[in-house]
Amino acid sequence: MDSKKYIWICLAVLLVLPWAARAKVSGSCVNCHTMHNSQAGSPMAFTMASGVKTYTSVANKGLLTTDCVGCHQGGNSSGSVPYVFDAAGPTYGATGTEGNTLAGGNFYWVSTGNNRAGHNVVDLAGQDLEHGNKPPGGALLLSQLTCAGTYGCHGSQGQVDPTLSVLGSHHKNDMSAWNDGSSVAKSYRFIEGVKGLEDGDYEFQPTSAAHNKYYSIDRTGESDSAGTISSHCGRCHNDFHNGTGEISAGIFTNNVWIRHPTDYDMSNARSQGPTFSTSEYYYYNDYQGAGNPYSVISPVATADTSTTLNSVVYGQANDAIVMCLSCHRAHGSQFDGSLRWDYKNWPGTGFNGCAICHTAKD
Ligand code: HEC
Numbered sequence: 001m002d003s004k005k006y007i008w009i010c011l012a013v014l015l016v017l018p019w020a021a022r023a024k025v026s027g028s029c030v031n032c033h034t035m036h037n038s039q040a041g042s043p044m045a046f047t048m049a050s051g052v053k054t055y056t057s058v059a060n061k062g063l064l065t066t067d068c069v070g071c072h073q074g075g076n077s078s079g080s081v082p083y084v085f086d087a088a089g090p091t092y093g094a095t096g097t098e099g100n101t102l103a104g105g106n107f108y109w110v111s112t113g114n115n116r117a118g119h120n121v122v123d124l125a126g127q128d129l130e131h132g133n134k135p136p137g138g139a140l141l142l143s144q145l146t147c148a149g150t151y152g153c154h155g156s157q158g159q160v161d162p163t164l165s166v167l168g169s170h171h172k173n174d175m176s177a178w179n180d181g182s183s184v185a186k187s188y189r190f191i192e193g194v195k196g197l198e199d200g201d202y203e204f205q206p207t208s209a210a211h212n213k214y215y216s217i218d219r220t221g222e223s224d225s226a227g228t229i230s231s232h233c234g235r236c237h238n239d240f241h242n243g244t245g246e247i248s249a250g251i252f253t254n255n256v257w258i259r260h261p262t263d264y265d266m267s268n269a270r271s272q273g274p275t276f277s278t279s280e281y282y283y284y285n286d287y288q289g290a291g292n293p294y295s296v297i298s299p300v301a302t303a304d305t306s307t308t309l310n311s312v313v314y315g316q317a318n319d320a321i322v323m324c325l326s327c328h329r330a331h332g333s334q335f336d337g338s339l340r341w342d343y344k345n346w347p348g349t350g351f352n353g354c355a356i357c358h359t360a361k362d
């Protein structure tokens with residue numbers, strides 16, 4: 001069978017499996033586990049790499065039928081398992097909020113050889129030809145990126161093996177609760193230590209009233225606070241987020257930015273006087289209308305740790321915090337720099353997402 005046909009069959013199989021996606025994993029154990037990796041003498045376990053399924057006599061850890069990519073590959077629809085790699089090519093749209101990609105975007109574009117379109121994760125893409133294993137701003141990693149563990153983003157950082165690093169989390173996931181970061185299961189999307197509230201369908205076509213709630217703390221100096229979504233990126237991309245002389249020139253409160261602010265509340269905007277209400281940030285998301293609705297095109301984080309959704313910005317203090325994900329998609333997008341919109345080609349065919357905040361620069 002040619003590999004393209006195989007991909008379609010795998011996608012079809014994944015789509016019909018009866019998995020409930022809104023909370024912890026559910027359904028028949030046999031959908032996901034194999035006790036002996038043997039049925040009628042043939043192996044049950046398979047791995048997925050570059051969209052191709054391979055049965056293996058080597059059993060998967062956790063008695064699992066497959067690995068991260070094997071379960072998280074497919075085409076999203078409302079309520080499906082969170083698929084982060086769509087071998088058939090997902091629809092992104094202009095801002096990644098209109099098609100069938102999720103909050104993280106999709107690994108599809110980086111898998112096709114555009115190194116700049118996302119994180120080059122093992123089994124999904126080859127090594128990044130520009131960066132190698134070095135995260136810009138940070139120190140060289142000893143391995144190509146993996147989904148989880150020491151060289152990945154999800155799971156416990158202390159475990160090299162991706163499955164071990166998340167073990168115990170899938171059956172404890174609760175998307176209706178505030179994640180306080182106290183364990184991997186209680187961390188935002190299993191990203192160890194990160195806080196936040198999870199949208200039930202992973203931001204499949206999100207709106208101001210249905211989206212992830214990202215956590216952040218307004219910085220008062222060049223160092224950042226633990227538990228924020230941007231501090232997670234800073235774990236590898238250090239200087240882009242943290243460190244004396246890396247964020248502003250001279251004393252933090254008096255000087256100009258030298259890197260785009262992150263973990264910084266927009267209501268502090270200090271370069272445009274004399275007051276906040278005369279600054280362009282006062283009109284955040286006027287693209288969508290008056291009253292500062294939360295923008296899913298360029299989202300902001302909040303210090304609020306309740307389960308009430310932040311559907312309006314400037315409704316309370318510290319709810320307009322710029323973060324890495326205000327401009328980037330964590331997995332990948334159609335655009336260079338894994339950006340949420342086509343920054344390079346604006347004006348023209350691109351999209352000016354910067355103007356969601358820089359409302360006078362549209
Ligand atoms: C939709 C897929 C899915 C189904 C259905 C499922 N599991 Fe799991 N299970 C997983 C994954 C993925 C892991 C490993 C990663 C993790 O623990 O987060 C796991 C881990 C486990 C573990 C080890 C970690 C822990 O939480 O204790 C046990 C035991 C387990 N499953 C038992 C079961 C049993 C029993 C059933 C049926 C009642 C079942 N599973 C159904 C996906 C599933």
Ligand code: HEC
Pocket residue numbers: 019020021022023024025031032033064065066067068069071072081082147148154155162163164166170171173175187188189190198
């Ligand atoms: C056997 C299938 C299976 C395997 C293997 C598996 N997952 Fe999942 N995963 C699921 C399903 C089903 C869900 C949706 C239900 C849920 O959120 O628990 C899910 C949800 C998730 C979520 C969302 C959690 C949240 O907080 O909402 C993350 C992150 C994730 N998986 C990461 C991983 C990583 C990393 C691996 C590999 C180490 C992995 N998964 C392996 C089936 C699997």
Ligand code: HEC
Pocket residue numbers: 115116117118119120121128131132133134135136141145150151152153229232233234235236237324325328329330337338
């Ligand atoms: C575990 C380490 C790690 C973490 C955590 C991490 N990155 Fe990266 N990132 C890398 C590495 C390594 C590269 C270079 C190789 C590549 O692109 O795969 C990279 C590259 C990038 C690129 C450039 C894409 C390209 O290939 O040109 C962007 C943008 C980026 N990361 C943003 C982020 C954001 C935003 C976060 C937080 C959501 C984040 N990263 C978290 C390791 C990491």
Ligand code: HEC
Pocket residue numbers: 256257260261264265266268269270271272281298299300321322323326327343353354355356357358
């Ligand atoms: C989520 C909101 C947000 C988005 C999106 C955003 N910015 Fe900013 N930007 C800010 C804030 C807040 C400041 C700090 C302003 C201050 O300190 O007065 C800033 C500062 C800047 C500065 C420095 C100017 C100054 O006032 O010190 C530049 C240049 C800039 N942004 C460019 C961009 C570009 C280009 C994009 C799109 C790729 C972008 N920004 C997207 C909120 C945003």
Ligand code: HEC
Pocket residue numbers: 135136230233234237240241260261262322323324325326327328336337339343
């Ligand atoms: C205001 C929007 C904005 C914010 C906020 C932002 N970035 Fe970027 N980032 C960009 C743009 C624009 C590029 C350039 C992309 C290009 O030219 O192709 C970029 C490029 C990058 C690159 C690639 C650099 C290279 O050498 O190729 C990395 C890595 C990166 N960003 C990480 C981060 C991290 C980590 C954070 C949070 C600490 C962050 N970004 C916050 C807009 C932003």
